[in-house]
Amino acid sequence: MANSFCSRLTICFALFVLILGSANAQLSTNFYSSSCPKLFSTVKSSVQSAISKEARMGASLLRLFFHDCFVNGCDGSILLDDTSSFTGEKNANPNRNSARGFDVIDNIKSAVEAACPGVVSCADILAISARDSVVSLGGPTWNVKVGRRDAKTASQSAANTGIPAPTSSLSQLTSRFSALGLSSKDLVALSGAHTIGQARCTSFRARIYNETSTIENSFATSRKSNCPSTSGSGDNNLAPLDLQTPTSFDNNYFKNLVQNKGLLHSDQQLFNGGSADSTVRGYSTNPSSFSSDFASAMVKMGDISPLTGSNGEIRKNCRKTN
Numbered sequence: 001m002a003n004s005f006c007s008r009l010t011i012c013f014a015l016f017v018l019i020l021g022s023a024n025a026q027l028s029t030n031f032y033s034s035s036c037p038k039l040f041s042t043v044k045s046s047v048q049s050a051i052s053k054e055a056r057m058g059a060s061l062l063r064l065f066f067h068d069c070f071v072n073g074c075d076g077s078i079l080l081d082d083t084s085s086f087t088g089e090k091n092a093n094p095n096r097n098s099a100r101g102f103d104v105i106d107n108i109k110s111a112v113e114a115a116c117p118g119v120v121s122c123a124d125i126l127a128i129s130a131r132d133s134v135v136s137l138g139g140p141t142w143n144v145k146v147g148r149r150d151a152k153t154a155s156q157s158a159a160n161t162g163i164p165a166p167t168s169s170l171s172q173l174t175s176r177f178s179a180l181g182l183s184s185k186d187l188v189a190l191s192g193a194h195t196i197g198q199a200r201c202t203s204f205r206a207r208i209y210n211e212t213s214t215i216e217n218s219f220a221t222s223r224k225s226n227c228p229s230t231s232g233s234g235d236n237n238l239a240p241l242d243l244q245t246p247t248s249f250d251n252n253y254f255k256n257l258v259q260n261k262g263l264l265h266s267d268q269q270l271f272n273g274g275s276a277d278s279t280v281r282g283y284s285t286n287p288s289s290f291s292s293d294f295a296s297a298m299v300k301m302g303d304i305s306p307l308t309g310s311n312g313e314i315r316k317n318c319r320k321t322n
Helices: 002-023 039-053 057-069 102-115 122-136 156-162 170-179 184-195 201-210 217-224 252-258 277-285 287-302
Strands: 198-200 238-240
Touching (some): 039 102, 039 122, 057 122, 057 184, 122 287, 170 184, 184 252, 184 277, 184 287, 198 201, 277 287
Antiparallel strands (some): 198 238
């Protein structure tokens, strides 16, 4: 009798653990190894094709992943269009007129769906695309953990408050990253993503005209040529975040900061007599250290509040819920 009871108890406990496990499934690098074995090669070829047409797209895809993870976790919510029931993230202040690459994600999703329909989430496609973009532009690689599911809603207000503004101070940046489980070193390493890509005049106008003590004079003068001081004039004009090699993933971003040539206020805050100075200086002289820390920080960022198990869904179309 006792043995029978223990046996039933053991079975019940095992089922409980199984159910608990499915609800709190962990991300892993081999999540799709049997259900979609061609996933990584499919995404890689699509990303390489997009970047070969426009090198800037690598930075755009990487930025989409950042902006996705910083708003309610890495759940693909940034990809959702507005609906009658929610206002999405695409037109939030940090994304409006600047977030791009949605069509590329659509193309990747279509290619993945052709290989294994209904299996891979848009959130995971974002994560893999970010890695492949960095690698395509000469940066480090890392093993992408997958198994995320897609959010069924999005929040413009959460995007407005969750994504650090280019006017952020070092303490504001540190606080926001810390709230997401990212260290000060992670903050500096991940900011190194600004070694690629472009920024709009609206995001650096105040810096080049007002921050004379922390910006190298000739650098400010050169940026003013394409960014008029009057708001509303040339707002969408672009400048490279790294003036030396804007389409190569390297450590020149940190070399620029040491010379007071950070384009954004938030960039230069990392090297301005504060706690991050030593990390910036280290990365400016040791590119392998930056590459290693960046890869590790990207894995950590990809772990922010994913939907797993039976939570969320696998979207058929990344722009709308099923």
